[in-house]
Amino acid sequence: MASAAAAVGMYRRDGDQQGRGSAAAAVLCLLLLIISSENTAVQAAAAVYSIDWSFSPKVINPLANGKTFRAGDTLLFKYSPGFHNVVEVDKATYDKCGTPPAKAKVYASGSDRVTLTKGQHYFICSFAGHCKAGMKISIFAA
Numbered sequence: 001m002a003s004a005a006a007a008v009g010m011y012r013r014d015g016d017q018q019g020r021g022s023a024a025a026a027v028l029c030l031l032l033l034i035i036s037s038e039n040t041a042v043q044a045a046a047a048v049y050s051i052d053w054s055f056s057p058k059v060i061n062p063l064a065n066g067k068t069f070r071a072g073d074t075l076l077f078k079y080s081p082g083f084h085n086v087v088e089v090d091k092a093t094y095d096k097c098g099t100p101p102a103k104a105k106v107y108a109s110g111s112d113r114v115t116l117t118k119g120q121h122y123f124i125c126s127f128a129g130h131c132k133a134g135m136k137i138s139i140f141a142a
């Protein structure tokens with residue numbers, strides 16, 4: 001911080017005390033801006049995105065259009081319980097709509113909340129034929 005202010009001062013032709021002072025103030029303002037924008041980003045990350053979990057699943061929340069999902073965001077899968085489920089699977093199972101591994105997490109309430117961790121996530125419905133009919137979604141969280 002102090003060295004950054006000095007470096008800015010060095011490039012000023014006059015190099016007077018007032019110049020150094022305002023350069024330091026500018027650096028301080030910049031730091032405050034960076035800190036406050038980081039806080040805003042953290043707050044924006046805690047979003048809940050409802051998903052219409054169907055044969056053509058889509059994110060209902062219009063704010064999600066063109067948005068990046070972030071670690072900490074929650075997906076809320078909405079569907080009729082008993083008719084579908086949500087299973088988080090690996091990429092291979094997702095790609096071929098295979099049988100989920102025994103350890104795969106199964107959600108079946110019809111209003112399932114999944115908080116995203118960083119990385120790529122794969123969800124399918126494991127009811128016979130549903131995944132192949134389109135009931136699958138892959139979501140990346142930054």
Ligand SMILES: [Cu+2]
Pocket residue numbers: 083084085125126127130131135
């Ligand atoms: Cu289904």
